[in-house]
Amino acid sequence: MRKIVVILFSSLFSISLCYADITLPAPQTKDGMSLFESLKKRSSTPGPGFPNGQISDEELSTVLWAASGLNRGTTGWTVPMGTGKQPYVRIYVASEKGTFLYEWEGHYLKEINNKDIRADVGLQNFVKRANYVLIFVTDSAAFNNIKEEKANNFGNIAVGAMSQNIYLASAALDLSARYIHAIKPDVISQELQLPSDNKPIGLMLLGK
Numbered sequence: 001m002r003k004i005v006v007i008l009f010s011s012l013f014s015i016s017l018c019y020a021d022i023t024l025p026a027p028q029t030k031d032g033m034s035l036f037e038s039l040k041k042r043s044s045t046p047g048p049g050f051p052n053g054q055i056s057d058e059e060l061s062t063v064l065w066a067a068s069g070l071n072r073g074t075t076g077w078t079v080p081m082g083t084g085k086q087p088y089v090r091i092y093v094a095s096e097k098g099t100f101l102y103e104w105e106g107h108y109l110k111e112i113n114n115k116d117i118r119a120d121v122g123l124q125n126f127v128k129r130a131n132y133v134l135i136f137v138t139d140s141a142a143f144n145n146i147k148e149e150k151a152n153n154f155g156n157i158a159v160g161a162m163s164q165n166i167y168l169a170s171a172a173l174d175l176s177a178r179y180i181h182a183i184k185p186d187v188i189s190q191e192l193q194l195p196s197d198n199k200p201i202g203l204m205l206l207g208k
């Protein structure tokens with residue numbers, strides 16, 4: 001009986017995902033390097049010759065969770081958000097397999113397209129070497145009662161917090177990371193089919 005319930009529950013869960021969406025394994029939330037050790041290790045991996053090895057699903061899951069995952073019930077995140085709103089900066093994940101949106105609520109990757117856009121999103125040639133290119137996109141629609149300048153500041157502050165969490169998680173997992181501000185916003189907006197109030201801010205390269 002217990003087995004039937006488990007099977008029923010897991011099939012209900014997978015039906016709620018689109019066929020090409022990717023379930024992420026649970027993130028690492030204990031053990032590993034101490035926060036202070038990872039603060040000592042944090043650095044940007046040089047762009048030229050950025051390592052192009054494969055990151056595991058567990059590592060990707062942990063990095064994304066560190067960037068904007070839930071850490072307290074259903075309305076608490078690993079990064080602070082203005083007025084306690086849900087994350088108004090979204091993380092798109094560009095990879096060899098295609099482009100995905102990180103859905104923090106169910107901790108999974110929602111497929112956006114099946115294209116490898118890594119070579120198209122940054123102004124520097126080495127960007128395409130990264131196993132994963134995370135793309136930060138601010139959703140200004142979340143701020144309909146806040147002035148534009150303040151909304152932009154809120155988005156930039158969130159990207160700062162998210163990218164620092166990614167740097168620290170990457171240091172703890174011995175992954176390579178580099179924040180990139182030199183992007184092609186028009187290409188990104190077109191490839192991700194972003195609505196006009198969504199603005200690409202920067203990238204985070206992940207490698208091993």
Ligand SMILES: Cc1cc2nc3c(=O)[nH]c(=O)nc-3n(C[C@H](O)[C@H](O)[C@H](O)COP(=O)(O)O)c2cc1C
Nearest residue numbers: 042043044045046047124178179180181182183202
């Ligand atoms: C706001 C910001 C913008 C950046 N933009 C780029 C960029 O476009 N391209 C790049 O290769 N590195 C970029 N970086 C990475 C910095 O060059 C790097 O953080 C800096 O050299 C300090 O190195 P560290 O992170 O190892 O301390 C950026 C970093 C920040 C914080």
